[in-house]
Amino acid sequence: MASIGWKQSRFAPHGYKMTRLNFKGMMAPTFAPFKADGSLNLEMVKPYAAHLKKQGVTGVWVNGSVGEGLSMTVAERKAVAEAWLACRDDVPTVIVHCGAVCLKDVQEMACHAESHGASAVAVLPNVYERPATTDQLVDYMQEVAKACPRTPLFYYHIPMKTCVNLSMSEFLAKGVKRVPTLAGIKFTDMDVSGEGRKCLAVDSTLTIFSGFDESLQEALSVGFTACVNSSGNFVPQLGSRIFSLMAAGDADGAKKVQDQLLDCLAIIFAESGGFNGAGLKAACTILTGLQLGPTRLPVQMLTQDRMNTVRKNLGSRGFKVY
Numbered sequence: 001m002a003s004i005g006w007k008q009s010r011f012a013p014h015g016y017k018m019t020r021l022n023f024k025g026m027m028a029p030t031f032a033p034f035k036a037d038g039s040l041n042l043e044m045v046k047p048y049a050a051h052l053k054k055q056g057v058t059g060v061w062v063n064g065s066v067g068e069g070l071s072m073t074v075a076e077r078k079a080v081a082e083a084w085l086a087c088r089d090d091v092p093t094v095i096v097h098c099g100a101v102c103l104k105d106v107q108e109m110a111c112h113a114e115s116h117g118a119s120a121v122a123v124l125p126n127v128y129e130r131p132a133t134t135d136q137l138v139d140y141m142q143e144v145a146k147a148c149p150r151t152p153l154f155y156y157h158i159p160m161k162t163c164v165n166l167s168m169s170e171f172l173a174k175g176v177k178r179v180p181t182l183a184g185i186k187f188t189d190m191d192v193s194g195e196g197r198k199c200l201a202v203d204s205t206l207t208i209f210s211g212f213d214e215s216l217q218e219a220l221s222v223g224f225t226a227c228v229n230s231s232g233n234f235v236p237q238l239g240s241r242i243f244s245l246m247a248a249g250d251a252d253g254a255k256k257v258q259d260q261l262l263d264c265l266a267i268i269f270a271e272s273g274g275f276n277g278a279g280l281k282a283a284c285t286i287l288t289g290l291q292l293g294p295t296r297l298p299v300q301m302l303t304q305d306r307m308n309t310v311r312k313n314l315g316s317r318g319f320k321v322y
């Protein structure tokens, strides 16, 4: 489908539509599908979506951090978004991350995502000219929203990467008044019990995604109902179990499964030099058999030796490995 220019959509007759996203449970942030030569491997998206469906994962967050959105061209990002949006029979909720440094690129991708039926658009802040106040951030979100006025919009809060560490509860309180499509945030921040809980209290129709797998059980204990967790790609059974045990009131049981998830992440990060998208992508290949290819520089793929160590250690914990 040919995409329309964002300015046309900005002046669309329908204007803004107040819209929220109805999603509960675990969403997977998708890994970028690359060939060995580093070019896009779009054929992998269909089997990847089928794998997620089989695992009971009904939502994806495309072109985000582990999706290496910022390492792709705008054309590549649109192609990946279209490939996922063509798989909605398998994975019905598709959030397309459109953050970039150039606002025009952000708007172009947001308009494209809307015109192809994305469930929501998400954006990082500008990570070079960073917003210094929540008002500046709301101004920015308002400009992005003009390019996708009929689609729920999410802010991607991940201060460990962006160094933008504004109060998210303050941002949401101001944002809902000025951006009709603001539908929530992805809260990739360990302070789920403090600031995370405050965000939940701003407006119950917003979705506050918990972003760190490491704090999933704690997030659910304070009232989060949805997460975007990379382990949803390769050990979704652990996250799902944490959700179901918490729903059944078994916090101790859920903490035990959370410990298993931490152990799995520790095995991966031991070989990738701490938190690292390459380690997570390697784990996804090892635990699912999906050939998603290497990462792009500056994210350096694990060596074969390190991959073998991850495979051996995950296998020793009883995970099926490829």
Ligand SMILES: CC(=O)N[C@@H]([C@@H](O)[C@H](O)[C@H](O)CO)[C@@H](O)CC(=O)C(=O)O
Residues within 6 Å of the ligand: 029, 030, 061, 063, 064, 065, 066, 067, 158, 188, 211, 212, 213, 214, 228, 229, 230, 231, 265, 275, 277, 280
């Ligand atoms: C920076 C990052 O990778 N964060 C992960 C977490 O799931 C993370 O991998 C996990 O907590 C392990 O540290 C997700 O929040 C990723 C994500 O949503 C994305 O790729 O945009």
